[in-house]
Amino acid sequence: MKVAVLGFKGRMGHEVVKTVIREADLELVAVLDHQPKEKNIREIAEFADMDVPVFDDLETLLTKVELDAVVDFTTPKVGYSNTKLVLAHGVSPVVGTTGFTPEQITELTELATSKKIGAIIAPNFAVGAVLMMQFAQKAAKYFPDVEIIELHHDNKLDAPSGTAVKTAEMMAEVRTEKQQGAVNEEETMKGARGADFEGMRIHSVRLPGLVAHQQVQFGAEGQGLTIRHDSYDRISFMSGVAFSIRKTAELDTLVYGLENLI
Known part of the structure; x- marks a missing residue:
């Protein structure tokens, strides 16, 4: 599965990047940060052997890169708009960003259902x-x-x-x-x-x-x-993230909460 990670420089986003790279059936194809200094992730020493473009605009990323899923660990301020945009482009969002209102969850669920797209919003992936x-x-x-x-x-x-x-x-x-x-x-x-x-x-x-x-x-x-x-460590969330990425391929709507899948 081709995966993009939003907020890849944050603590959680960084762990997600490493997890996607580590999993044999997942491929990291793009990352996003709101003010990146890099054009490619290989400019970061830890990922020097990778060739993954860095974006600062989600619309551009979704337009230029072929994707199966987008993992979002950004901020509550943009979590809703990011998820709505990802769904509009026909891509499955896996969202760990919190702060969604019940009305926003309902709207996003209806959008995912209308497009028959698998999506997961989980307040906690552990x-x-x-x-x-x-x-x-x-x-x-x-x-x-x-x-x-x-x-x-x-x-x-x-x-x-x-x-x-x-x-x-x-x-x-x-x-x-x-x-x-x-x-x-x-x-x-x-x-x-x-x-x-x-x-x-x-x-x-x-x-x-x-x-x-x-x-x-x-x-x-x-x-x-x-x-x-x-x-005690953010790696505790990563098995749930990897599971959720794979699970979106089996879903045709949005699921709120990992407890509804395990």
């Missing part, structure tokens, strides 16, 4: 994180008192994380809705109780040294349950 979300959903049916603490590196642009939002959405499907905390609870410092998602609280931590971590904390009379996943 298999362990997907299992964590599934386990949390199962527990929420029996433990409606729950809070999410997500912890990421200090350069992450969105809060809460896409994984935390997706976890809350999945739990909301089975959880009896209730407001966390005391009825007359009062924040003496705004934001102390975190974001409110249908009564569940989400807390975002941003610190250097972290990669991607999430803890789902359940409480009940006389007991507690903690479900936690830790990504």
Whole structure:
């Protein structure tokens, strides 16, 4: 499969490039950065033996290069427009960029379905994180008192994380809705109780040294349950990315969340 990587100079994008190169059935044919100094990836010492053009404009890339899939790890600001443009060109997007609204997901799904194009948007590509979300959903049916603490590196642009939002959405499907905390609870410092998602609280931590971590904390009379996943290295996401690239060839619509495929 011929693959392009958007945001190839970012931490995640860099790992995706190495993964695509490493996988025998995938071929890296183009990369994109918003302000590249290079015209070809071989100008970077690590990829000196490669011959892959570097683009700064997605429309140009999609027009000039034959593609099967585009992997997007850019920023929430351009994730939606990038995905829509990739689909418009008849190419399968695999998107790890977060920040999509429900309305945007619906619109992109309808576009992919109308064109019969396989597409995947996943807030988290780590298999362990997907299992964590599934386990949390199962527990929420029996433990409606729950809070999410997500912890990421200090350069992450969105809060809460896409994984935390997706976890809350999945739990909301089975959880009896209730407001966390005391009825007359009062924040003496705004934001102390975190974001409110249908009564569940989400807390975002941003610190250097972290990669991607999430803890789902359940409480009940006389007991507690903690479900936690830790990504210590970005390579933890790469098996899910490679799986998703291959999976788009079998799909004819957009799938939101890796848990719907494994």
